[in-house]
Structures are given as structure tokens and as C-alpha cells.
Amino acid sequence: MVKVIEASGVKKHYQRGPETVRALDGVDFGISSGEMAAIVGPSGSGKTTLMNLISCLDSPTSGMLEIAGQDVTGFSESQLIEIRRKNIGFIFQRPHLIPTLTARENVELPFIFSKQKMNGDVISQKLDVVGLRGRNHIQVRMLSGGDMQRVAIARALVLNPKVLIADEPTARFSTRVRIGMTELFRQLVRSGLAVFIATHDLDLAGSCDRMIHLQDGVIVPKEMSSLYA
């Protein structure tokens, strides 16, 4: 098992007027390939900040953050984009697809942005993996919400990232869709992908290999988490 993400003493402080907001105040954790971890915590606990940092959308104030073996602390924006393109797949609460494009065209987008040669076989294979075989050329606005999220997952996987980061991926879906998606995540983990999920969905979090409880910007033991209070 190779460490894909390693955080050590990661802090993120913001200045809001005279007040210093300690969104993350010294976080240590790691995720390996083939592991599915959930980060849980109440609103304002620092989940989103942590997600931004490990997906290279933001930089820590201090501490060490390694993605796929590279310490990204102090990286420039263009270096972070490169790390993101090569190592990280991202899915959100909503699929955020481009409605005028087909499922396949949406999945092609990371290829376009990374200036890589388009690989049709990989695109077909990723659409197959998420269970959308035969629906490649349907305009995404014609798909159900669950299928749209599957297209978003295929889009996140198309450049073969090392880690899939999911921010509340099941929050807007029915139980049936949630169960299907959880199964899909497990299937991806079995293929060696690291999956890191921020969620309020305790069922989804419960199906993960590990749960990280975040409260007031620090990782706390399960019994101290206000989610269980």
C-alpha cells in the first residue's frame, strides 16, 4: 500500500478583520492506495478547508502536505494544477456537468484541459466502470440525477488519478442511488484507487475503511465528536 496523501501538522489560518480564523490547526493523517477514508464532522469543523488543501485548490499556512510523494507546500498555482491533473479526481455534491455536451464529451474535458492526446478506449472504459455503457452519446441533461453523478465520477477517473476526492457525493440522492454509489466507490477502491470522502452521510462514512473525525480544525477521537453527542 503506497501512501497517496500524507499530512503532517497542516494548518490553515485566515485573517477575517482583526480575528484569525483557525480553520485547520495542526492536522496529521495519511491515506494509502486501495483505502477508502471518510472525513466527518459538523458544519464549520474544517472539512471543506481540508478538502481544498488535499485537492491542491489551496495551500496550507504551515505544515507538510505530500500528494503522491511530492511535498506541495509552497507550490505555485501552475504546479498545483499539474499535481491536480496527474493525481486527483474530484466529485462534488452536484455533478456540475456541462449540459450542452454528451456524457462522453463531459468525460473528455480533463483530456482537453491537460492537453493530453484523447484516448477513446479509456473514456469508454471509464463510462463502462460507472455503469453507463451504451449511454455515451446522450446529452447529459437527459440523464437522471444519479446517472449524471456517475458521469461526473467517470470524468474524475478518466486521467487515472491516484486519489478520488468526493465532497458530499451522496447528499442530494435517494437511498437507492446512495447504495449504488457506495458500491461503486468500494469497487474503485478494490482496483487500487484511494478514495477520500467528506460527508454527513453516516451510512456512507460507515462503509469506509476509516473515519476521520474533525472538530474545530483538529482531528478528534470518535467519542469526542459532536456528531455523536
Next chain:
Amino acid sequence: MKLLMIAFKNLKRRKLRSLFTIGGVAIAVAVLVSLLGFSAGYKKALTNDIDKMGYQVLVTAKGCPYEAATLMLKGGGGLRYMEQDVYNGIVSDERIDKATPQLIHTVYDPDRLDGRGGFALYVGIMKSHLELKPWTKFKSGKWFTKDDADEVIMGFEAAELEQRSVGDKIFIPGIEKILTVVGIFERTGTQDDGVIFLPLKSAQQLFDLKDKISGIGIKLKNIEELGQFEEDMYEVPGTQVISMAQVKGTFLNLVSSAKVLVTSVAIIAVFVAAIGVVNTILMSVFERTQEIGVMKAIGASKLDIFRLIWMETILVCTLGGIAGNIGALLGGSIVERVVKGLLPYAPEGQIVLITPTALLTSLIGAIILGLVAGIYPAYRASSMRPIEAIRSGE
């Protein structure tokens, strides 16, 4: 699939809004094309009209020289008359290559234009008319049988309008005279096509203008002697000399003033179109804030987003440019009719000449408009912070 295709498909999301914006650009471009076409066309048509008069100098009775020149060019009533002796006196001047006198007169005919009534233009001429205008050929018939014959030769369009052919009789209302058509000229593409010609002497008798003429058209042997010739002609009492080059210059100057006004309108139209484009694209960027955030999250750089939004703007303006060019081509004849109706003197032939250069210039102008108008929306989109953008609608 390329960024350009994504940009194009984005425009199809709000079809009506995109169409209105493209329409705004199209109108501005069509105005621009028509303006450029008018600049080229009017000068060419005016030059053609003046060149086809066949003479470089016009001698008329004293009065407003440009009114006289206009009336000689397009015909009409109200000309002053001078004595034919002036012609007889100068025709032997050695500097003159060819000269011809003309007597212009209009007659109201209540039966003209399918009973709506209209003026018929009669011009009394001598054979020297054909020497000055060697391109004038007979479509049918021949020259007058004698200098005071009750005969006419009709210009091409005048004959077409009245459905006349050689041998027909025409009646001049008010004068109660019947004349015989002895010839019809071929089309010349000038005002002469709408004229009814008759022998100078006959015209003088018919219109009770004995020994009077409206003007003398003169072609000099050496155009460089024009200045001196004009000065000498000022000595002849009751006359004035008009150089056709001056007339052309004056008309072009008059039209230039109008062009400044129309150009101002065109610039305002382009400016309004540019604001419309910025507004539309900016609105579209704000509507797609989350989507742009996601694109950044999945690997799009600032430059990628800038290029995408810039492409959308350039596409809108290019499509507007193409639509404007097509509109200008299709609507050219309407613009021509309107402009001709507004001008104090409209030459024969096409005065709104839409050239490939005008079309290309306007299209390039539209693309430049897109390049400039797209900068701000593209900058706004590329500056969005991904997570804030994604969270904005949740």
C-alpha cells in the same frame, strides 16, 4: 472535441439571448459594410456620370454654378438660359477640341407613369452631341432628318418607360405638338437614358426659346489649358464656367459631410453592440460560476478558462459579422433606394457598391470587437477561485 466546440455549444444554451446579441453585432456590421460600400460606390458612380457627360467644362448662364451643374447632370426645370451666340462665339477657339450646345426643358405630362403624372425631360441637341459622347449608339433608327424636324430620339429608358419604338408619334401636352420617334439610343448607364432628345432648333421653336441654350459642354484639346480657358471665359458677359472636376469635388465634399454623420452613427452602433456582447458574456459567466469552478477543479488553468470565454465572445462577434455581411448583401438594394431618395444628387448606377474589401474589413472589425469585448468577461471567469465558485450556488 476542442475548446472551440465547447464554446460554440455554450452559446446554444440560451439561444434567444445569443441570437439577440449576434443580431446587435450584425446590425452594426451591416451599417459599416453599407457605409464602406457607399464610400466606394458613390465616388465611382459620380465619376462615371461626369466622365460620360463627355465634357470637362460647362458654360452656363450666370447663376449658382452647382445648381446649374446638377441640372445639366440629372436634368430638370429652372435653368437660366443664355444666347446661342455665346456658342457661336467660342466654338472657333483653337483650344477647344469639341463643343456642343444644349437646351434643356421639362414638360409635365399628366398621363405619364400610368396616369400618376410626371415630368418628361426634353433636351435640344446638335450633331456635335454624338462627337462628345462617342459611346452613344443607336439601338434602332437614326439621326434627325433635318435641323428643325419635328422628330425625337429617345433615350433607352425613356423609350422603355413609354413603350415606344421608331415610327411612333408622341404628343407633348400643353404645347399640343406631335413629334415622330426617329431613333432610340442604346443604354449608356447615364442620365441620358431617361431623356427625349430633339433637334436644338426644334426645341427652341417648340418651347418658345428662340436662340436660347441652357449650356455648352466643352472638351479641350489640352486639359492643362483649363485654368487659362476658364479665366478667358469670365470675360464673356452673362456666363459662368464650371469645371466638371470641381463639380465632382464639391459633390464628394457634400457627401463626405453626410458620411461623417453616418460614420458617427455606425461607431455608436458598434459601441452599443460591444456593450451588448460584454453584458451577454458576463451574464453567461455569472450563470456558470459553479461550472467554471468545476472546470478549474478538474484541471483547467486560468488560461484555459480565459481562452474558453474569449472564444465565446469572438464566436458571437464573428457570427454577427457574417450575418451582418449577408444582411448588407441582401439589403444592399433597399439601402441603395433609400440613400438615392435622400441625396440631393444621386448618380446613375450602383452607389452602394459592396466590395469584397468592405466585407472583409467589416468581418475583421467584428473579430477585433470580439477580441476586445471578451477581455473583461474572460478575465472575470479566469480569476474565479474554484471552491468558492463551486460553493456559490449550494
